Amino acid sequence: MAVKTVKRKTAKTVIEETPNNKPGYFVGIDLHKVFMQVAVMDSAGRVLRNDRIECSRKTVKKEFSKIPANARYVLESSSVWYGMYRFLTDDLNLDVMLSNPLTTRLIAQSTKKTDKVDAVALADLLRGGYLAGCYVPEEMTVEERQLVRYRDRVVRERTKRKNLVHSILLQNGTKIAGKPFSAGFMAELHKIDDWRIEKHIDAIRFLNGDVEDCDARINDAMAANHHAKILTTIPGIGNITALALASEIGDISRFSSAGQLASYFGLVPSVRNSASMVHHGRITKAGNSLVRHLLTEAVLVHTSFARSSNTSTPVSRFYERLARKRGTSKARVAAAAKMLTIIFWMLKKDINFWTCVAEGEKSTHRDSGKGSYSQRVKDHG
Numbered sequence: 001m002a003v004k005t006v007k008r009k010t011a012k013t014v015i016e017e018t019p020n021n022k023p024g025y026f027v028g029i030d031l032h033k034v035f036m037q038v039a040v041m042d043s044a045g046r047v048l049r050n051d052r053i054e055c056s057r058k059t060v061k062k063e064f065s066k067i068p069a070n071a072r073y074v075l076e077s078s079s080v081w082y083g084m085y086r087f088l089t090d091d092l093n094l095d096v097m098l099s100n101p102l103t104t105r106l107i108a109q110s111t112k113k114t115d116k117v118d119a120v121a122l123a124d125l126l127r128g129g130y131l132a133g134c135y136v137p138e139e140m141t142v143e144e145r146q147l148v149r150y151r152d153r154v155v156r157e158r159t160k161r162k163n164l165v166h167s168i169l170l171q172n173g174t175k176i177a178g179k180p181f182s183a184g185f186m187a188e189l190h191k192i193d194d195w196r197i198e199k200h201i202d203a204i205r206f207l208n209g210d211v212e213d214c215d216a217r218i219n220d221a222m223a224a225n226h227h228a229k230i231l232t233t234i235p236g237i238g239n240i241t242a243l244a245l246a247s248e249i250g251d252i253s254r255f256s257s258a259g260q261l262a263s264y265f266g267l268v269p270s271v272r273n274s275a276s277m278v279h280h281g282r283i284t285k286a287g288n289s290l291v292r293h294l295l296t297e298a299v300l301v302h303t304s305f306a307r308s309s310n311t312s313t314p315v316s317r318f319y320e321r322l323a324r325k326r327g328t329s330k331a332r333v334a335a336a337a338k339m340l341t342i343i344f345w346m347l348k349k350d351i352n353f354w355t356c357v358a359e360g361e362k363s364t365h366r367d368s369g370k371g372s373y374s375q376r377v378k379d380h381g
Helices: 057-064 081-091 115-128 139-172 183-192 195-223 226-231 239-249 258-264 289-309 314-326 328-349 353-367 373-379
Strands: 006-009 014-017 025-031 035-042 047-054 071-076 095-099 269-274 277-283
Touching (some): 025 115, 047 057, 047 115, 057 081, 071 081, 081 095, 139 195, 139 239, 139 289, 195 239, 226 239, 226 328, 289 328, 314 328
Parallel strands (some): 025 071, 071 095
Antiparallel strands (some): 006 014, 025 035, 269 277
């Protein structure tokens, strides 16, 4: 029995649509802010169309309706990917993969780089099965990420305004006693009668209200986020850090090991290997910089808690030992990676910090006196 085909005419070519669900076409999308370059390739590698499309939802819906239903899509990750990805998957019900920029680096390194070339390369990589897709978090997780990141930007802007006030005082040789930006400090600032200072004070007050609103929203989000609440059992981690970690990690099952989680946040040393020489350099600093900052700050609070309460933890012991040998800066970063290891097992097993530490110590106690792992394997043949 002959297989029937359905032909669709487009402006440039005829695309045949096979009646089964097997992907017969592969679509590469090079997304920009105003437009996207869309390349359609068949299973034989022939480029059937390669057009520039305006990013308006109406235009995208119209143009994508001309592409066969048994097509797979790959969308290049960019600063504007999320809205378009949701539109293509949720509204148009298309099979879309979000490409990992690290695996498509060859496009950026190509000597001939144009939008058309990039779109074709994406489609071809998808056809060959050479693409690794990015993790796409749930909508609520994305909202929590945006909330924490927004608060961080507001706090940074407020700090900038406060520093500008301090710079004006320094230029004028004015010194004000008391805690900076307390009620008494602000009263003294008003007495200076400098219009620039007044402008900065107005901005600081507005930003204070913005931060308070963000904190209230974060508290509400914490009530519905089980993993974030678990993370607050770690001394030194409050609601902001907990929600930032939980939202950036997302589904913990996508990480196969604690080392992979540390690598995701750039808290592992870079490695250069040449012949028999292996060089370990600074941390890679991949991933979200806000999480690295929050973790290193949490380490300081955590170790301070351990000292004041006379309660030793694996993180505090590790930090104190390394600080004596390598200094506090390197110890903070290494201890942050150590804390991530504990966080990995807390989320994997759905247990709090103290239970995780207790289980880890029991495991260490059981293995003590048995020699190294390699020795135990040798003893057992």
